[in-house]
Each structure stands twice: as C-alpha cells, then as structure tokens.
Amino acid sequence: MSQVTAAKTDASIPWNKHVHQHRKPSDWVIDIAIAVILVLVVFIVIYPIWFIIIASFSDQSAVSAGQVRVIPHGFNVYGYKTMLTDSRIWSGYKNTIIYSILGTLLNLAVTMPAAFALSRKEFKPRRILMLIFTITMFFSGGMIPSYLLMKQLGLLNSMWVFILPGAVSVWNLIIARSFFETSIPEDLHDAAQIDGLSYFGYFFKVVLPLSAAILAVIGLYYFVGHWNDYFTGLIYVNDQSKLPLQNVLQQILLANQTQQMGHDSALIGLEAQRFADQIKYGVIIVATLPLLIIYPFLQKYFEKGVMVGAVKG
Amino acid sequence: MKQSANTRAKLRAHRPSATQSIQKNGEIGSAYPQTFWGKIQFHFKRYWQLWIMVLPALCFVALFSYVPMYGLQLAFRDFDPDKGLTGGAWVGFNYFNQFFHDPEFAQILLNTFRISLWSLVMGFIFPIILALLINQIGSEKVKRFVETITYMPHFISTVVMVSMLNIFLTPKTGLLGQFFGNQNLLGVAKAFTPLYWITEVWQHCGWNCIIYLAALSSVDTELYEAAKIDGANRLQLIRHIDIPAIMPTCVILLVLNMGHVLGVGFEKVYLMQNALNQPMSEVISTYTYKMGLLSFQFSYSTAIGLFNTVINFVFLVVANALSKKLSDTSIF
Numbered sequence: 001m002s003q004v005t006a007a008k009t010d011a012s013i014p015w016n017k018h019v020h021q022h023r024k025p026s027d028w029v030i031d032i033a034i035a036v037i038l039v040l041v042v043f044i045v046i047y048p049i050w051f052i053i054i055a056s057f058s059d060q061s062a063v064s065a066g067q068v069r070v071i072p073h074g075f076n077v078y079g080y081k082t083m084l085t086d087s088r089i090w091s092g093y094k095n096t097i098i099y100s101i102l103g104t105l106l107n108l109a110v111t112m113p114a115a116f117a118l119s120r121k122e123f124k125p126r127r128i129l130m131l132i133f134t135i136t137m138f139f140s141g142g143m144i145p146s147y148l149l150m151k152q153l154g155l156l157n158s159m160w161v162f163i164l165p166g167a168v169s170v171w172n173l174i175i176a177r178s179f180f181e182t183s184i185p186e187d188l189h190d191a192a193q194i195d196g197l198s199y200f201g202y203f204f205k206v207v208l209p210l211s212a213a214i215l216a217v218i219g220l221y222y223f224v225g226h227w228n229d230y231f232t233g234l235i236y237v238n239d240q241s242k243l244p245l246q247n248v249l250q251q252i253l254l255a256n257q258t259q260q261m262g263h264d265s266a267l268i269g270l271e272a273q274r275f276a277d278q279i280k281y282g283v284i285i286v287a288t289l290p291l292l293i294i295y296p297f298l299q300k301y302f303e304k305g306v307m308v309g310a311v312k313g
Numbered sequence: 314m315k316q317s318a319n320t321r322a323k324l325r326a327h328r329p330s331a332t333q334s335i336q337k338n339g340e341i342g343s344a345y346p347q348t349f350w351g352k353i354q355f356h357f358k359r360y361w362q363l364w365i366m367v368l369p370a371l372c373f374v375a376l377f378s379y380v381p382m383y384g385l386q387l388a389f390r391d392f393d394p395d396k397g398l399t400g401g402a403w404v405g406f407n408y409f410n411q412f413f414h415d416p417e418f419a420q421i422l423l424n425t426f427r428i429s430l431w432s433l434v435m436g437f438i439f440p441i442i443l444a445l446l447i448n449q450i451g452s453e454k455v456k457r458f459v460e461t462i463t464y465m466p467h468f469i470s471t472v473v474m475v476s477m478l479n480i481f482l483t484p485k486t487g488l489l490g491q492f493f494g495n496q497n498l499l500g501v502a503k504a505f506t507p508l509y510w511i512t513e514v515w516q517h518c519g520w521n522c523i524i525y526l527a528a529l530s531s532v533d534t535e536l537y538e539a540a541k542i543d544g545a546n547r548l549q550l551i552r553h554i555d556i557p558a559i560m561p562t563c564v565i566l567l568v569l570n571m572g573h574v575l576g577v578g579f580e581k582v583y584l585m586q587n588a589l590n591q592p593m594s595e596v597i598s599t600y601t602y603k604m605g606l607l608s609f610q611f612s613y614s615t616a617i618g619l620f621n622t623v624i625n626f627v628f629l630v631v632a633n634a635l636s637k638k639l640s641d642t643s644i645f
Contacts, residue, residue: 030547034449041443042462045519048477049465051488064486114370117363124356129367136374138626141381142618143598144605148398149381167373199362228470230580235606246472253476254584280480284473291468299461 056080056281063277078275079282089283091241092248099162099244100226107222108215110167115176116203130177133170143235150236161236162229162244169225172218179214180207217301224291249287253280388616400612408616417595425596429577432510433570439518441563444525445555449547460526463519475584478512500589509585524566528559564636571632573625597621 055063059074067073083089118126118133141149146165155161184207192202208215233247346355357364383398388408390400412418443463450456469477481488482498490497498504536554545553579598586594597617605614 027547031449034446038446038450038459041446042459045466045515046462048481048488048515049469052477052480066486066491110369110373113366117367120363123360123363129371132371133374136378138629139382139622140378141384142615142622143601144611144615144618145381145384145387145398146377147606148384148387148611149377152397164373165377167377168370170374173370199360199366203366224468228468228472230470230472230584234583235602246470249470249472249476250584253472254479277480280476284476288469288473292465295465295468296461299464 052281052284056278056285058278060275060278079278079280080286082275083279083282083286086252088240088243088248088251089245089286092243092245095159095242096227096245099159099229100223103163103166103226104219104222106163106167107169107172108219111169111173111176111218111222112208112211112215113203114168115173116180116207117199118173119177119180120199121181133168133173137170147235155236157237157239157242159242162226162232165232166225169222172221176214176218179211183214184210213301216298220295220298220301227291245287249283252283385615385619387612388619390612392611404612408613409620411613412617412620417600420592421595421597421600424593425577425598428506428509428582428594428596429573431506432513432577433573435510435514436517436521437563437567437570439514440521441525441559443518444522444529444559445551447522447526448529448555449551460519460523464523465519466516467520469516471578471580471584474512474516475581478508478585499585499587502590502593505585505590505594509581513581524562525559528562529555532558560640564640568629568632568636571628 051068054070054072055068056079057072057075057077058068059076062068062073117123118130120126140146150156150161150165155164188206188210189202192206197205228246229244230246230250233243234250237243237247346352380398384400387398387400389403389405391402391404393401415421447456447459447463450459466474479499481490482493483490484493484495484497485491498508532554537550540550540554577596577598579602582594582596583599583602586599598621601614601617601621604610604617
C-alpha cells in the first residue's frame with residue numbers, strides 16, 4: 001500500500017493533480033535495482049537450506065564433485081536410513097520433545113497469569129514487580145553461581161533443569177503484558193465485574209479466549225527456545241540418556257569434525273567419510289524440520305507479537 | 314467483537330447495581346480504610362487473586378535469577394565446597410586483579426569488543442535496509458513470500474548453523490570452501506569475526522526486520538501522496554518518510570542492543586571455536602566457561618562474569634542517556 005506507482009513529471013509545478021503522471025526514468029532504475037537486490041537476498045537465504053535438502057538425498061561423490069546444484073543427483077536415502085539406526089538420535093529426539101512440550105506448557109502457565117496481573121492498572125504494586133522482573137534482563141548471576149545453585153537444588157543431570165530454570169522469560173512476559181494492556185478492551189473488565197466475575201473468572205473466561213494470537217506467538221517463542229537449547233545440556237547435563245537433540249547434534253555434526261571431544265561413534269567410524277557427510281545432511285534436516293513445518297502456520301501472528309512487544313520496548 | 318457488544322448491553326442493563334457494587338467495594342465509598350494495616354488488608358482482600366497469578370513467576374525469578382545474583386559474592390570470596398553459593402573467606406578484589414593481570418586479558422577483551430561491535434552494527438543496519446526494501450514491494454503476495462523466506466533461518470539452531478558453516482567451508486569441495494583453495498576459513502583466526510557476523514546477519518536479518526516493517530506499515534499513505542505531488546522520487550520518499558517513521562524503533566533497539574555489547578552469544582562462539590582460530594575467538598563468556606566449569610576456578614570465573622555484566626550495564630545506561638538527550642527516546 002505504500003507502493004509508489006507514479007511520480008509527477010514536472011517538479012517545477014508544486015502540485016497539480018491534473019498533470020499526467022508516470023514513472024520517471026530514475027524510478028524505473030530504482031525499481032529494477034530493488035527487485036534485483038531482493039531476488040538476490042531471497043536466493044542467498046534459501047539456497048543454503050535448499051542445498052542441504054538436496055544433498056541429503058544425493059550420492060555424496062556427486063556432491064563433492066559439485067554436480068549437485070539444483071536437484072538431487074543419484075537419489076538415495078542412505079543418510080536417513082543410517083541415521084535412524086543411531087540410538088542417540090532417537091533418545092535426543094524423544095528428550096527434546098518431552099522437554100519442549102512440558103517446558104512450553106509450564107512457560108505459558110506461569111507467564112500468562114503473571115502478565116495479566118501486571119497488566120491491571122489498578123494493581124498498584126505492578127510497577128515494582130515489573131522492575132523486579134526487568135532487572136533480570138540486564139543482571140544475572142552468571143554461569144558459576146547458576147551452576148552451583150542447580151547443584152544444590154539437585155537439578156544437575158535431571159530433566160527438570162531443562163524445564164524449571166527458564167520458566168519465565170521476561171521478554172515474553174512484557175510482550176504478553178503489552179498485549180493485555182492494548183488489545184483487550186477495558187469495557188470487558190467493567191462488564192465482567194458487574195457480572196460478578198472475579199479476576200480469575202475474568203482471566204479464564206474472558207481474556208484467555210481472546211488471546212489466541214498471543215498464546216500462539218509466545219508459545220512458539222518458548223517452544224523454539226527449548227527446541228534449540230544447547231547451553232543447558234552442555235553446562236548441566238553429562239548423562240547421555242538425558243541429553244536433548246541439540247547436544248546429540250553437536251556430537252554427531254561437530255565433534256566428529258574437529259575431533260575435540262574424542263568420542264567414538266561406531267556409526268561414523270564404520271562408514272566411509274563420504275557417507276558421514278550424507279548422514280550429517282540428513283541429521284540437519286530431521287532436526288530442523290519440525291520448526292520449519294510449524295512456523296508458516298503461525299507466521300501471521302508474528303508481526304502482531306513483535307509489534308505488541310515493541311510498544312513497550 | 315460480538316461478545317463485547319453483548320457485555321456492553323449487560324452493562325447498560327445493570328447500571329444501577331454497577332454503581333452500588335463499586336461503592337460496596339470501597340473505591341469511591343467511604344469504606345476505604347485509613348490505617349496502614351487496614352490499607353494492606355484491604356489491598357489483599359481485593360487483589361489476592363492477582364497476587365496468586367503473579368506469584369509463580371515471581372518465585373521462579375527469585376529462585377533462578379536472584380539467588381544466583383546473591384551468589385555473585387563468590388567473586389569476592391574464596392570458593393568453599395561446603396558453603397557453595399555464599400563462598401568462604403572474603404578476598405575483596407583479588408580475583409578481579411587476577412583477571413586484569415591475566416596475560417590473555419587484553420586479547421579477550423579486544424576479541425569480545427570486536428566480535429560484538431561488528432555483529433551489533435551489522436545486525437542493526439541490515440534489517441533496516443531489508444525492511445525498507447521489502448516495504449517497496451507493491452504486491453502483497455510477493456511481500457509475504459519474501460518475508461516468509463527471510464524469516465526462516467531464524468529457526469535454525471546454533472548447532473545446526475555452525476554445522477552448516479562447517480560443511481560449506483570444507484576446503485575444495487564445500488559450497489563456499491571451493492573458492493578458498495586448501496584453506497578452511499574456520500581455521501583462519503582473522504576470518505572469525507567476519508564469519509561470525511555474516512552468519513549472524515544471514516540468520517536473523519529477516520526476523521529482525523519484522524519490527525521495522527510493522528512500524529512502516531503504520532505510515533499514513535497520504536504522506537506519500539503529498540510527497541509525490543511535491544515531485545518526490547522513490548529515494549526521496551524513503552529518505553524523508555520511511556526513515557523518519559522507523560527512527561524511534563531504531564533508537565530503542567540500538568539502546569537495548571548496547572546492553573549486550575559484551576554479551577556476545579556464548580553458544581555460537583564456543584561452537585565455532587577451534588585451536589587455530591582461538592587467538593581471535595576467545596571471548597569473555599567462553600573464557601568464563603573454561604575457567605569455571607573446565608578448570609574449576611569458581612571464584613575467578615564468577616569475577617570475570619560479574620565484570621562482564623557490569624560493563625554491559627554501563628553501556629546500556631550510557632546509550633540510554635545519550636538517546637534520551639539526542640532523540641527523547643529511552644527505555645527507562
């Protein structure tokens with residue numbers, strides 16, 4: 001809608017709607033330049049991802065020879081088949097799904113009511129409470145005190161370390177609070193009070209049903225955060241059976257390459273290196289796929305979510 | 314909105330009782346208590362449900378954010394395994410001195426600044442440019458398509474991102490590696506910073522431009538019409554309408570980002586790091602990790618972390634004050 005379709009020919013006439021309008025030559029040049037740049041941007045963004053996809057289905061000697069460019073060459077699913085025999089992938093996948101779902105549920109259960117309470121203007125302590133939350137965005141105890149705390153709480157090597165410590169993201173709390181402040185009409189609250197609804201009743205019966213968009217956005221933010229979390233596993237967990245997908249990926253994708261971890265993987269050790277590459281491509285796809293699948297469905301909410309968050313900055 | 318019309322109708326029907334109930338609750342009526350304890354009682358009687366709603370979040374933050382902050386005193390004390398978080402004997406600024414005299418101190422600080430400033434500046438400029446470009450697309454469908462594509466890499470995890478980089482940079486055969494001969498760029502110390510910020514921009518540029526697109530979509534189209542009639546061309550429209558429209562957003566994001574000037578992401582640096590590029594890639598957060606969890610120098614590591622946080626905070630406050638002065642925009 002902000003598209004400029006016509007510009008005035010003669011700049012010397014300050015304004016005259018009746019002058020025939022068409023694009024200036026300079027506008028054409030700019031149009032074409034913008035189109036070229038955008039095509040280039042889209043290509044740069046999508047091609048690496050596309051390449052991983054086609055390479056995962058291709059004969060690896062063709063990939064190394066540079067023959068795989070647009071479509072798979074020597075189609076096969078060897079990488080996927082081999083990968084699925086690796087128990088680490090399965091346990092990592094299972095763990096990540098459990099941590100992500102439980103974690104996101106807890107996140108929403110904790111964040112949403114708090115955001116609602118903090119959005120009520122008549123609730124006077126909300127300013128100081130908000131300050132208490134906001135401080136944690138800029139100050140933290142850091143790695144070691146957090147580690148010692150987890151140790152004292154007995155959370156090391158436990159699945160709860162993936163779920164409990166990150167229960168509230170202050171950023172998401174602010175986004176949800178701004179949404180409640182700006183998108184839920186205050187009339188509703190007046191009406192609810194008259195109907196004798198308590199705050200609980202108002203929140204569950206009126207506000208939540210109107211908050212599908214923000215639930216989707218915040219839920220997705222949290223879910224992606226859990227799914228892609230590598231740090232927690234690295235710092236707090238060394239029990240292989242409890243490690244989530246990202247840490248397993250690191251073992252398969254990176255440690256094998258740099259040989260820093262000195263782990264031995266029967267899977268990769270037994271196969272030729274070129275097959276190892278194909279497994280890597282497959283692993284990347286399988287690990288990223290769930291997010292890339294759900295995200296287009298939620299995309300329409302993003303702008304809203306980010307925008308609401310921007311209101312309060 | 315049907316629901317709100319409904320409730321509004323109810324509101325009208327119950328008007329008299331509405332006033333009554335408000336008076337009964339004491340907002341306007343004379344029942345509002347005068348004593349301090351009375352006020353507190355009144356507050357909790359009225360808002361206990363809101364307190365219950367905010368309490369879980371408060372507990373989690375208290376436990377997992379404030380308790381570690383309390384544990385920061387470890388930076389000034391010797392670590393004592395029996396006492397854990399609170400530490401042993403008080404040693405003042407010893408561990409900070411140790412860090413300042415660490416032979417690697419200057420290099421680590423420099424690396425941290427270099428990597429984070431590059432990614433801060435580039436990660437700030439590119440989304441703005443991309444948003445301005447996307448905003449020029451006339452067709453809604455094309456616009457949506459470009460947005461969908463450019464957001465996508467944001468969902469790729471750091472581990473996968475770094476693995477892709479590794480694969481693409483494989484010497485001779487990699488998608489990019491073939492252009493650099495026998496050299497693996499990840500093993501070249503000088504290439505670390507560019508690799509870091511370029512991949513950062515590739516991954517998050519599209520995502521970070523959403524916020525600018527939202528600001529741009531609220532520009533009054535009449536402004537464009539008026540400018541066109543005054544003979545403005547495309548570039549002038551961008552320069553004089555679009556850019557001022559996103560300016561406040563830019564400033565706020567810049568200030569917020571300044572708060573992370575030394576907060577360069579641990580995961581990505583750590584994963585990209587190897588023995589060859591370490592001279593240019595060792596940053597405060599990776600050093601904290603190595604000192605703390607790999608060498609078990611808990612107090613020393615805490616001191617380094619605290620140093621990092623304080624510098625970040627100083628930057629945030631300075632950036633905020635500057636922006637308040639220059640553009641009347643601030644986050645607090």
